[in-house]
Amino acid sequence: MALTTVLISGLGLIGSSIARVMKQSDEAPTILGADPNDDTSQFMVDQHLVDERVTLTEAAGRADMIVLAGPVSIIVQQLKELANLPLKADVLVTDVGSTKTQVMQAAEGLRARHVAFMGGHPMAGSHQTGGRSGRVDLFDGATYFLVTGWQTAAQTAAFKRFLAPASLNWVTMSATEHDALVSEISHVPHVLAANLVNTAAQQLQHDPVGLNAAAGGFKSTTRIAGSDPTMWTAIMLSNSEAITTQLTAYIDALQTIQTAIQHRDEPQIYQFFEHAQAVRQRLDSHEGGNNK
Ligand SMILES: NC(=O)C1=CN([C@@H]2O[C@H](COP(=O)(O)OP(=O)(O)OC[C@H]3O[C@@H](n4cnc5c(N)ncnc54)[C@H](O)[C@@H]3O)[C@@H](O)[C@H]2O)C=CC1
Ligand SMILES: O=C(O)C(=O)Cc1ccc(O)cc1
Structure with a gap:
């Protein structure tokens, strides 16, 4: 029918x-x-x-x-x-x-x-x-x-x-596979974008130029931080387990690159950016949807 x-x-x-x-x-x-x-x-x-x-x-x-x-x-x-x-x-x-x-x-x-x-x-x-x-x-x-x-x-x-x-x-x-995947490609990135904005705003609060000088990189990395807090609070609460687990992995990875920078470990720093560049370039050939 x-x-x-x-x-x-x-x-x-x-x-x-x-x-x-x-x-x-x-x-x-x-x-x-x-x-x-x-x-x-x-x-x-x-x-x-x-x-x-x-x-x-x-x-x-x-x-x-x-x-x-x-x-x-x-x-x-x-x-x-x-x-x-x-x-x-x-x-x-x-x-x-x-x-x-x-x-x-x-x-x-x-x-x-x-x-x-x-x-x-x-x-x-x-x-x-x-x-x-x-x-x-x-x-x-x-x-x-x-x-x-x-x-x-x-x-x-x-x-x-x-x-x-x-x-x-x-x-x-399956629902479980879905929630683990979108946590990695959407929910955790959202937390990181919001955290970048909050941290920069706090550290630059007394700087007269501050965030207003941010170039395109900061703006494109943090665009999604301008989203609706009601919607994102609901998402965090309903996928809390996967997001928590993956944030632990991100914190570990951040500590690894922090140590490499602190010790001026040039090969490791280079490899970090080289790997990200290769993955990001492959993503550009798979564009779909009109996220703006
Ligand atoms: N914003 C995005 O990019 C995406 C959002 N989603 C999901 O889509 C859903 C909607 O998100 P958006 O359209 O972006 O949000 P939105 O904030 O643009 O729209 C949500 C609408 O729901 C209405 N609403 C609130 N309480 C209601 C109720 N009791 N009965 C009927 N309507 C009610 C609001 O008045 C509002 O018009 C969410 O579950 C979100 O997780 C999915 C994919 C992408
Ligand atoms: O604005 C963007 O780039 C997004 O990634 C939008 C988005 C938000 C929530 C979803 O569940 C899926 C897509």
Whole structure:
């Protein structure tokens, strides 16, 4: 049966971009949008990206697909709430949260009711927030992680068709593998970027020139430190174990390079930068997504 009605809860950067892409798809669905933010909601309706503003509680039963796109802590709450709401028998519930173990656990109540759930996470975004910042090309060519739940193959295919205009690279893995991987490539880098800003700001607090003299390197290394603290606090709390383990490895590695610099160990210092340069150059040939 064709899926025609998608409810998106959370119309911020990611939820609004999903709406934009779905509206470009061949089977453009009717989109019901739920978000407590009046400005974002009105903007989405005015732009005809959302057909009707609703609340999740009232409208969940009308949807063929429900995409949860609020902060991870809200997604977890809403999965529990959905398990007690009247829903269509063949609805697919999915999410876009940056962590998956806690989300998959919270979805167990839906499994008990035979309501399909599939975890999801687009690996593209920005430090900006809100529906006005969303873009139709935000995800172009990016990786989109899927964590298989108890959805049917037809439901997965329907979700992929709705997002087809973004030409995504779909990658399926377990929640544990996902959380360990994104901790390494997203969550720990975020902590390091924020720490660079905080440390530099503190050490330069009495310097009249200080941070304002920073060149492009400092700015590009720390761009993500300008992200929303609510979203990142929720991510840290829901992936605390993997992030803690990996931070220990980073602290050890920092101590190793600190010792090499302190002892003026030229070969080791050179090798440190040479290795990073080679890895970083290979990454440039794999660009996907429109992170800005
Ligand atoms: N920002 C990024 O680059 C990426 C974020 N994500 C994940 O996507 C999710 C959304 O992030 P963004 O769109 O960036 O955040 P955002 O801050 O732009 O949007 C979040 C939206 O959720 C709404 N919201 C808050 N409580 C709600 C509730 N009870 N019901 C419905 N909506 C509610 C807010 O009003 C806001 O409009 C998060 O789980 C995040 O971890 C995933 C990939 C990339
Ligand atoms: O802004 C950037 O470059 C990002 O890396 C955005 C981002 C933030 C959170 C995610 O879970 C995935 C991507």
